[in-house]
Amino acid sequence: EVSVLQILGTLAMVELASLVFAIALGKPLLGRLASRLDTRGSIILALVVYAVIAVWGYFLHSVLEFWLLAWMVAMVQGGSQALSRSLYASLSPKAKSGEFFGLFSVMEKFSAILGPLLFAAAVGIFGNSRPAILSLIVFFFVGIVILRTVNIEEGIRVAREEDARAGLV
Structure with missing residues (x-):
């Protein structure tokens, strides 16, 4: 059985990984496009x-x-x-x-x-x-x-x- 603490920890890790992914890829991919529009x-x-x-x-x-x-x-x-x-x-x-x-x-x-x-x-x-x-x-x-x-x-x-x-x- 999975505890609430484990679920919260997993959610926090997913959020952090998503943030890093968005920063690492989002700005380079979308930054140039946004500056043109x-x-x-x-x-x-x-x-x-x-x-x-x-x-x-x-x-x-x-x-x-x-x-x-x-x-x-x-x-x-x-x-x-x-x-x-x-x-x-x-x-x-x-x-x-x-x-x-x-x-x-x-x-x-x-x-x-x-x-x-x-x-x-x-x-x-x-x-x-x-x-x-x-x-x-x-x-x-x-x-x-x-x-x-x-x-x-x-x-x-x-x-x-x-x-x-x-x-x-």
């Missing part, structure tokens, strides 16, 4: 990677593949969240940042409900979680379409004008 391009790339992860998850057959997918998620998750918040902040007037980030927070919570709800509905329809994983791709592509329609330069300009009117420049 703007914020929007980087976020779109992250959404495409998430879609690839979902497709790979559908065909997943081994524990090694599972851990490779987990590593890919870890590589994309932090950066995409930081870039998304940074882009959103640049589009938000300082005087209204509470309102804007309040909306951001509500939308995050809404997505935390909608994603699992879609997944559960797909499991109910297909009777299997593999097709349900693919259903999540809808969110990634909707995100790409919405992001591509945003005029970022205009949004930044309007936010700065609002800051100037509020005397925050």
